Amino acid sequence: MTTLLRPVGNLTDGEVESVLQAAIAAPSLHNSQPWLFRCTDRTIELRADPERMLPASDPDRRETLLACGAALLNLRIAIGALGSAVDLRLLPDPADRDLLAILRPEGFARVTPHDQRLARAIRQRHTSRRPFLDEPVPPELCAEMRRAARTEQSWLATVAPAQQSRLRDILAEAHRVQQQDPQFRAEFEAWTARTGDSSDGVPLRSAGIRPAPQDVWTMRDFGTGSAPERRPGKEFESDPLVAVIGSFHDLPLAQLNAGQAMQRVLLTATAGGLASSFMSQVIEVPSARAELRGLLGGALWPQTVLRLGYGSPAPPTPRRRLDEVLSVD
Ligand SMILES: Cc1cc2nc3c(=O)[nH]c(=O)nc-3n(C[C@H](O)[C@H](O)[C@H](O)COP(=O)(O)O)c2cc1C
Known part of the structure; x- marks a missing residue:
């Protein structure tokens, strides 16, 4: 576990690590991982990393925001699967366009089997560039x-x-x-x-x-x-x-x-x-x-x-370590 981790709101340091690992399992254009996280005692902040934008493919940073949105959804699902509610503010500071979201894990949430299935799928999902079967999706x-x-x-x-x-x-x-x-x-x-x-x-x-x-x-x-x-x-x-x-x-x-x-x-x-x-x-x-x-x-x-x-399983892709994307207040 990185020494940067500590409890946030009602999550223990171990739970913070597991929800951040879920966040960085998100897909991103060319696996550029254009996200940064900052933890305080009560909040997890998600930022876009302007140094990881891909200017030729994504000059308007649309795909950067898509990837960060995917990381945000993983965070929400992973926190919810631990039985915690999340207070969420999107784009909270008009003067700081890279600050995309502030999550405050507080209170309790009921965990449904559907939430648990989605949480498990976070680590099972990999982009598959192989041929699929000619079998229709129901x-x-x-x-x-x-x-x-x-x-x-x-x-x-x-x-x-x-x-x-x-x-x-x-x-x-x-x-x-x-x-x-x-x-x-x-x-x-x-x-x-x-x-x-x-x-x-x-x-x-x-x-x-x-x-x-x-x-x-x-x-x-x-x-x-x-x-x-x-x-x-x-x-x-x-x-x-x-x-x-x-x-x-x-x-x-x-x-x-x-x-x-x-x-x-x-x-x-x-x-x-x-x-x-x-x-x-x-x-x-x-x-x-x-x-x-x-x-x-x-x-x-x-x-x-x-x-x-329907296709064959695809291999996982690498990710940067948490201490490369995380700062603590
Ligand atoms: C916004 C966005 C655009 C992407 N565009 C392509 C694409 O055009 N072709 C492709 O094969 N993969 C594309 N990907 C998939 C990424 O290459 C992939 O997410 C990344 O390599 C990480 O691998 P993983 O999805 O298996 O975790 C895209 C992903 C995102 C989030």
Whole structure:
């Protein structure tokens, strides 16, 4: 246990450690882990780390806020699973845009079996870039994921089969735009296909298999050419479930909530036996995002795009140590 830890509100130092470990298990763009935590006697603060923003892929820091929103949701779920209530303030200081949330664990909360399932899913969830089975996701699980997004003031839209060929074109165009941008490519290559001992970035073993050109619409090549080649019979699914998490406006509060919704959907999917990965190229390229917005009706703002299905387990990715992301008042 790091010596920085001590009790916060009604949590013991050991419980503080376990809820912070849950927070940093959250997904983040290229495993950049753009979060910082500060503990006082009564509160846990969550901050965005401006030094860990990825300027070529995420110049508006939307994906930074999504990742921090995911870490925040993990914190809330992990605290709740210990039987503690949480008082939560989002973006509490307009003069300090990196201060994203203040959590005050106090009072008691009833723990339901559903809360416990989601808490267990925090450590079971890993991004899977391998092919999924061509087996449809049951409508009840889709409905549960929709409810999960709504719980966090966001929405989840699934892309209808009739819209998939249009989405395929938008994604292929987004991919082409990014490949033509030398800054994007340099950043992508610096953060992915890592082989050494690194506590951040995406390891080569997490790249899955090398996508063929026709797979580019669902999968970016996270092995940057070095991942094992696809074997016959291991094709990517032809009709994946593509889910878009969106928000009612496009301000930081909506992006933070969309990150919480994304994580609640991912945990619900994991608890329901689904694997998941992301298709962010369509959000990162502004013209593609505008087209996706139009495809979904034009009223709401797409924040992240997920691919969901039944697949093989994916390996965990590394995380920085708690003492690298934690300060104590
Ligand atoms: C906002 C955001 C965008 C992401 N975009 C992609 C993506 O486009 N493609 C992909 O394969 N993974 C994407 N990821 C997944 C991250 O690479 C992954 O979360 C990170 O490597 C940590 O691994 P884990 O999810 O297995 O814990 C994204 C994650 C987040 C939070």
